[in-house]
Amino acid sequence: MTEINPSQITFARVRRRLTKAQLAKELSVTGRSIQNYETGSSTPDAETLAKLAKLLNFPQQFFFIEESMPTIKEHAASFRSLSKITEAMKNCALSAGAIAFKINDWMEGRFTLPKANLPDLSDLSAENAAAALRRIWGLGNAPIPNMIHLLESKGIRVFSLAEEAREVDAFCTWHDSKPFIFLNTMKSAERSRFDAAHELGHLVRDVYSMQHGKLHGPEMERQADAFAAAFLMPEDSVVTNIPPAFTIAYLIKIKRYWGVSLVALAYRYHSLKTMTEWTYRNLCIEMARNGYRTSEPAPMERESSQLLSKVLDFLKSQKIGRAEIAKNLCVSIDEINTLTFKLTRLSVVPMSKIG
Template sequence: MLNPARIEFARTRRRWTKTRLAEALGVKSRSIQGYESGEYFPEPEKLEQIANFLRFPVSFFYGSDLPRISEHTASFRSMSKMSASLRDSALSAGSIAFILNRWIESRFNLPEANLPDLSDLSPEDAAATLRRMWGLGEAPISNVIHLLESRGIRVYSLAIEAKEVDAFSVWHENTPFVFLNTFKSAEHSRFDACHELGHLVRDSHSMLHGKAHSPEMEREANAFASAFLMPRSSVIAHKPNLPTIGRLIDLKSFWGVSLAALAYRMNSLELLTEWTYRSLCIDIAKKGYRTKEPNPMRQEVSQMLAKVFEVLRGEGVGKSDIANELCLLVEDLNNLTFGLTLSGVSAAVALEGVPTKPTNQGLRLVK
């Protein structure tokens, strides 16, 4: 049976207003309201038009209700700068990730999340404590996405070409999810991921109970990310005698952070004078390094999804097969999975602790 809620969902995901859809269909806006409320159903030819305009298979509109993410349970970094339509589109992408993740978990054993509650600690102490608990010491984190996935956090991508959307995190069925905007630099995405990790370990109570995120919570999540990526003692030990832009460019690659984030961290630890920090900020802006990172890192991608796709490829399962089963387009899967392809995954990629469900022939898809 046609599900009216899915018409609204599809429209929201593609950021179409009711007026725009009505004009495209040649009907009144009141008709769209009727379609989405279930007051009456669109005729078959109108439904096909809706599917074409909103880029969803017709079969999508006959599915059950999709899981919804409340704006108050998700931790957006830039909520004040974001339009409602952009926010709702990003949240809808998260809902699609939930059904994709459920499909994957029905076939593979993935790490279970067991994140500590560090809400009683300051951001600096929480970052240091989590590093100790995870056995990271003071070493730089080579790949943030791989680290989060190994701890049971599901990481998906948001292919939303809008600077207002940095990242967001949310809990769903006791599983933490982090969504990263792939249009940001690798350094920016690493910081975003750690920012969201800060929310997951310090603000989970607020997230689970739908309490709005305050500016103070955002500042503290930034402080957590800074301390988690750049441990205090390590930054102090590597303090340059002459903190020039060139020297900081060398050091930023060591920790995998942006030039601006490194300068800010060194200043917060009182390793720079206010005059030096101000001069560095001016130079960074003049050279365009706030928008285009010097010596940029390669983008990080999901290791878990790469491993899953490797196994599926061996079983002859393509993304189109997954998309058909979930009543989605392949483009929606690509947008959530860092553009990873089932045919281009290296067999050398492996995710420790992520075996498939046991079978007699090793890594196989359970059918």
């Protein structure tokens, strides 16, 4: 039998957000034993390996794969809300990303997927970069019906973050010259769309930083937020369609047109200086009082992956299910399920129906 690859044990442990001490306790072994397993100084016996595989929810074959899982270098991924992400959360999300790379490789070996051709807009401001990308992609100033479909059509691979990394809003990275975006699908559909646009901003404006390991900081995140707002709500169209009164009721109608959160819409109007500071402050107070900072009013339907849905539907027609993909990749079917999307329908209302 092929020897155990110790790096696979480390990968699986990190994927489950367990420390060496925690894993040792669960397996009823010493911490030194786990250390030895992960350095290759010793290997678990058959009984311990079986317990390890069950606990970490990986098939035993996973630990015998000679080629170690892909790694994402430090600072090669851009994370939102940096202040609340622990190292364990980040590494858990990155390990999920590595499995997504393997899923993507598996699909590319069987299907012709869109190739990425993202422009480098790092020399432009966030606002100008968003406008330029809309021109390059021929989007005009209209709302974007489905962000995930748009990203996938431009060769960006979009996957879902697993529940273990639920504290992570979203992140993006490059692998083998392919851009990837990972979204937290436990957030509202509106916030997930904004996250997708935020990560797109990193991919087109922070190319050098991500490829050369430059540290990501708060200012880079603020710029990505500015890009997302401008990309989802282009200035010319937003300014042209200023409501007669900035009330919560009217803004709820407008937010459905753009497919953004109420908070993001109010902030966009404020940042474009179309409302006074006093009006914006009162709107913020009212939104907070109604719980609209955490619970979205009149929520829209969640977006899904068109690419993954088509691939999985075709495979199903060929009597190939997700279990077969999991078996090929030596991972659990849970990994496939959490990293892929279910098909849903998205409705965006025309501006003519607002009012």
